[in-house]
Amino acid sequence: MSSVTLANITKxxxxxxxxxxxxxxxxxxxxxTFLGPSGCGKTTTLRMIAGFYxxxxxxxxxxxxxxxxxxxxNRNTGMVFQNYALFPHMTVYENVAFGLxxxxxxxxxxxxxxxxxxxxxxxxxxxxRQVSQLSGGQQQRVALARALVIEPDxxxxxxxxxxxxxxxxDEMRNEILRLQREYGITTIYVTHDQVEALTMSDRIAVFNVxxxxxxxxxxxxxxxxxxxxxxxxIGETNLLDVEWKxxxxxxxxxxxxxxxxxxxPGPETNEGPxxxxxxxxxxxxxxxELTGPNVLQERSIWFNLQEKPCxxxxxxxxxxxx
Amino acid sequence: xxNAEKRKTLFLLIPIILILVGYVxxxxxxxxxESFKRNGSMTLQNYIDFFGPKxxxxxxxxxxxxxxxxxxxxxSACIGIPLAFIFTRYDFPGRSFFSGxxxxxxxxxxxxGVMAFMWLYGEVGLVPSAIRDIFDLEEVxxxxxxxxxxxxxxxxxxxxxxxxxxxxxxxxxxxSLEESAANLGSSRLGVxxxxxxxxxxxxxxxASLLVFMVSMxxxxxxxxxxxxxxxLSLQIYFSKINGNLEMAATQSVILSIISISFLLFMRWFxxxxxxxxxxxxxxxxxxEVSSPLLKWVMVSLGVVAMIVLLLPHAVLAILSFVPExxxxxxxxxxxxxxxxxxxxxxxxxIWDPVRNSLFMAFVACLGCFVFGMxxxxxxxxxxxxxKNLLDILxxxxxxxxxxxxxMNLILAFNKETPFSFxxxxxxxxxxxxxxxxxxxxxxxxxxxxxxxxxLDDSIEEAAQSLGAKWFYTFRRVxxxxxxxxxxxxxxxxxxxxxxxxxxxxxxxxLDNRPISIEIMNQLRLFNLGQAAAFGMIQVGLIAIVMxxxxxxxxxxxxxxx
Numbered sequence: 117m118s119s120v121t122l123a124n125i126t127k128x129x130x131x132x133x134x135x136x137x138x139x140x141x142x143x144x145x146x147x148x149t150f151l152g153p154s155g156c157g158k159t160t161t162l163r164m165i166a167g168f169y170x171x172x173x174x175x176x177x178x179x180x181x182x183x184x185x186x187x188x189x190n191r192n193t194g195m196v197f198q199n200y201a202l203f204p205h206m207t208v209y210e211n212v213a214f215g216l217x218x219x220x221x222x223x224x225x226x227x228x229x230x231x232x233x234x235x236x237x238x239x240x241x242x243x244x245r246q247v248s249q250l251s252g253g254q255q256q257r258v259a260l261a262r263a264l265v266i267e268p269d270x271x272x273x274x275x276x277x278x279x280x281x282x283x284x285x286d287e288m289r290n291e292i293l294r295l296q297r298e299y300g301i302t303t304i305y306v307t308h309d310q311v312e313a314l315t316m317s318d319r320i321a322v323f324n325v326x327x328x329x330x331x332x333x334x335x336x337x338x339x340x341x342x343x344x345x346x347x348x349x350i351g352e353t354n355l356l357d358v359e360w361k362x363x364x365x366x367x368x369x370x371x372x373x374x375x376x377x378x379x380x381p382g383p384e385t386n387e388g389p390x391x392x393x394x395x396x397x398x399x400x401x402x403x404x405e406l407t408g409p410n411v412l413q414e415r416s417i418w419f420n421l422q423e424k425p426c427x428x429x430x431x432x433x434x435x436x437x438x
Numbered sequence: 439x440x441n442a443e444k445r446k447t448l449f450l451l452i453p454i455i456l457i458l459v460g461y462v463x464x465x466x467x468x469x470x471x472e473s474f475k476r477n478g479s480m481t482l483q484n485y486i487d488f489f490g491p492k493x494x495x496x497x498x499x500x501x502x503x504x505x506x507x508x509x510x511x512x513x514s515a516c517i518g519i520p521l522a523f524i525f526t527r528y529d530f531p532g533r534s535f536f537s538g539x540x541x542x543x544x545x546x547x548x549x550x551g552v553m554a555f556m557w558l559y560g561e562v563g564l565v566p567s568a569i570r571d572i573f574d575l576e577e578v579x580x581x582x583x584x585x586x587x588x589x590x591x592x593x594x595x596x597x598x599x600x601x602x603x604x605x606x607x608x609x610x611x612x613x614s615l616e617e618s619a620a621n622l623g624s625s626r627l628g629v630x631x632x633x634x635x636x637x638x639x640x641x642x643x644x645a646s647l648l649v650f651m652v653s654m655x656x657x658x659x660x661x662x663x664x665x666x667x668x669x670l671s672l673q674i675y676f677s678k679i680n681g682n683l684e685m686a687a688t689q690s691v692i693l694s695i696i697s698i699s700f701l702l703f704m705r706w707f708x709x710x711x712x713x714x715x716x717x718x719x720x721x722x723x724x725x726e727v728s729s730p731l732l733k734w735v736m737v738s739l740g741v742v743a744m745i746v747l748l749l750p751h752a753v754l755a756i757l758s759f760v761p762e763x764x765x766x767x768x769x770x771x772x773x774x775x776x777x778x779x780x781x782x783x784x785x786x787x788i789w790d791p792v793r794n795s796l797f798m799a800f801v802a803c804l805g806c807f808v809f810g811m812x813x814x815x816x817x818x819x820x821x822x823x824x825k826n827l828l829d830i831l832x833x834x835x836x837x838x839x840x841x842x843x844x845m846n847l848i849l850a851f852n853k854e855t856p857f858s859f860x861x862x863x864x865x866x867x868x869x870x871x872x873x874x875x876x877x878x879x880x881x882x883x884x885x886x887x888x889x890x891x892x893l894d895d896s897i898e899e900a901a902q903s904l905g906a907k908w909f910y911t912f913r914r915v916x917x918x919x920x921x922x923x924x925x926x927x928x929x930x931x932x933x934x935x936x937x938x939x940x941x942x943x944x945x946x947x948l949d950n951r952p953i954s955i956e957i958m959n960q961l962r963l964f965n966l967g968q969a970a971a972f973g974m975i976q977v978g979l980i981a982i983v984m985x986x987x988x989x990x991x992x993x994x995x996x997x998x999x
Contacts (some may be wrong), residue, residue: 198896214901
């Protein structure tokens with residue numbers, strides 16, 4: 117087990133910058149998720165941790181050890197690929213035993229450890245099957261077992277559930293979490309699915325076009341997004357323009373034509389456009405009259421935004437506009 | 439500092455480049471230089487002689503080659519395309535059996551095929567003589583020879599290129615495309631011209647180019663059938679035999695330029711975006727032939743075609759039982775026994791060529807196996823500057839006519855060079871295995887690359903992240919997966935090496951004469967039975983290799999071309 121430190125990582129492919137100035141620390145035993153739309157640099161970052169890419173600038177450290185240019189086979193990471201990358205010419209047993217054979221373990225030990233891990237992923241009965249004879253979910257678990265059996269310092273999961281159907285995805289989510297808790301391995305999970313990220317992670321890093329937008333626990337990311345990209349990408353939300361009026365010391369929404377009161381206070385500044393994010397569950401809807409600071413009335417229905425709107429900067433790198 | 443990946447690529451590339459430069463590029467350059475030499479000084483005189491009025495024969499040979507190649511393309515297309523349509527679109531009794539027979543010409547080595555055609559349809563051939571005797575004619579009604587002979591042999595041996603490429607293209611055409619055209623109101627002919635035909639053009643062009651190149655390079659058919667008719671590949675051989683190496687080099691350069699421009703054109707054509715779509719393989723719809731009359735017409739046509747296709751094989755088998763001296767002036771052979779086969783195993787002089795062929799083909803294929811595998815891996819999975827150039831360099835031996843490859847090697851290794859470890863290779867045993875090796879590298883590279891391109895990079899990365907070093911990954915993960923591709927290429931190389939004639943005839947010595955050369959010698963001695971027996975040995979070896987590759991590696995012979 118180890119912690120991972122990414123210090124000022126930049127990765128360029130020719131003229132294209134895939135990851136820019138990334139700085140983050142992943143703690144020992146943490147379940148850490150890279151979340152973002154496709155092409156945002158999250159897989160590139162994962163591959164730099166696995167050693168398939170070397171950063172153009174910056175350093176990768178496991179614990180305090182500099183691993184920046186160590187080749188993948190010497191990093192002791194366990195990786196699960198999006199397409200599983202099972203060796204098609206080997207049986208389940210041979211696939212899982214591969215990493216142990218490379219490490220020149222004794223036959224008896226290999227056998228025991230493979231059987232143990234297959235027991236844990238509930239695939240013991242399939243031990244002698246060819247991998248092509250397994251279903252998607254089973255192949256997924258073989259890939260997990262193969263990564264876990266070498267007792268890696270870090271477990272890397274690259275969109276592991278994206279090829280499964282909805283039901284299986286649910287099931288495998290719990291399975292992965294259970295295994296991660298059981299082994300207590302530092303885990304880095306790459307996904308574009310916010311539900312996966314929010315339900316599984318200890319902490320999340322949200323990426324967009326090569327930049328890390330925000331790092332925080334799922335609750336922080338959901339309730340206090342730092343900008344409109346994060347607010348919009350995670351969960352459902354309503355984004356409205358607001359401005360800070362220095363003289364009256366209040367936020368004002370032109371669209372709703374009224375002042376908005378928020379706690380905790382947002383960025384009280386005139387610099388750059390601001391938006392307010394109102395989560396659907398923060399709105400109280402009533403047919404009887406409501407009172408309070410942020411109540412709107414439309415015919416005979418009252419909407420109470422309470423003091424929950426969150427003011428965010430809309431200066432994030434945006435790909436699409438509302 | 440180079441990082442580990444780049445270092446590995448470099449270590450892989452150094453031997454590959456050394457071998458390609460030493461045995462492909464350097465010999466070609468030697469030939470080019472030789473073509474500018476005349477009595478030891480540099481001059482354009484050879485080219486002036488080639489195109490000038492002094493040597494009409496060369497220019498004539500060039501035009502004849504082009505003329506024969508164009509007609510060969512036309513004839514093979516006329517046979518191959520309709521066959522492909524009939525077998526993929528219609529269902530009738532015996533369809534799959536007949537479609538299997540249709541590729542039989544490829545198991546006949548070129549020299550043996552030509553020989554069988556001569557015995558069958560030549561001036562004293564069995565078929566014309568039989569017709570004369572049956573109908574009591576004065577003269578034989580027809581016989582092949584010269585241009586017509588070459589063309590018929592070409593059509594017979596080259597129509598499978600059309601047949602196979604068009605069949606596979608037809609199988610890849612999504613039937614729903616044609617159905618939707620019909621549904622939109624197009625007539626059957628309209629559907630064919632507006633939908634099916636455009637979808638087939640890439641396959642048709644590819645097959646045409648292939649046939650054109652193969653018949654430009656064709657050597658055996660003109661060698662036995664041409665008479666006084668000149669073609670370029672044969673002219674090279676005659677110049678060499680007459681000791682005019684400079685002219686042979688010049689002719690080789692001209693033929694190389696044509697072939698390499700075709701190679702580049704083909705690469706360009708195949709890299710163009712075409713409109714094949716990524717629809718999943720859908721089983722071809724075959725219409726059942728319902729009218730009983732039509733059904734039986736088709737079946738009987740199939741039977742006739744089968745007889746024509748298999749006659750060369752049959753005549754070879756029968757004549758191999760004719761002992762020496764029993765078929766000279768007689769119209770038909772008179773006695774049959776196992777004498778020729780007995781001699782094969784008892785007379786060391788007759789067994790030697792078989793042993794030579796087997797050994798040399800084995801050595802060359804071993805080389806191709808290792809070299810082709812590594813080269814293909816480097817080309818498909820590694821990134822480096824100049825990859826395209828290396829790719830072209832690898833494919834050059836495939837594009838060059840066999841005669842030219844032979845000439846290149848003669849001109850490069852008739853002196854001491856570092857690439858031959860300071861030895862003169864020409865006139866030694868090892869020049870022939872080297873020639874086979876050079877000629878068949880592209881076969882292994884191509885078939886391996888086809889499989890490697892399907893292999894996802896993540897498989898290798900998975901092994902690496904589990905702690906496996908590069909070599910371990912290559913040996914335990916990559917190699918087992920690509921093995922069918924490597925083997926099918928190697929086996930095809932073996933098949934071709936066993937039947938090889940054009941380079942052998944330029945490079946053989948008494949010690950290493952292969953089967954094909956011995957066939958030629960036996961023909962010169964009018965010992966037809968022994969020649970046929972040698973031919974049967976070649977056909978047998980090829981058949982065994984194909985059955986093995988199909989049974990054990992699931993490699994279909996159709997897929998290897």
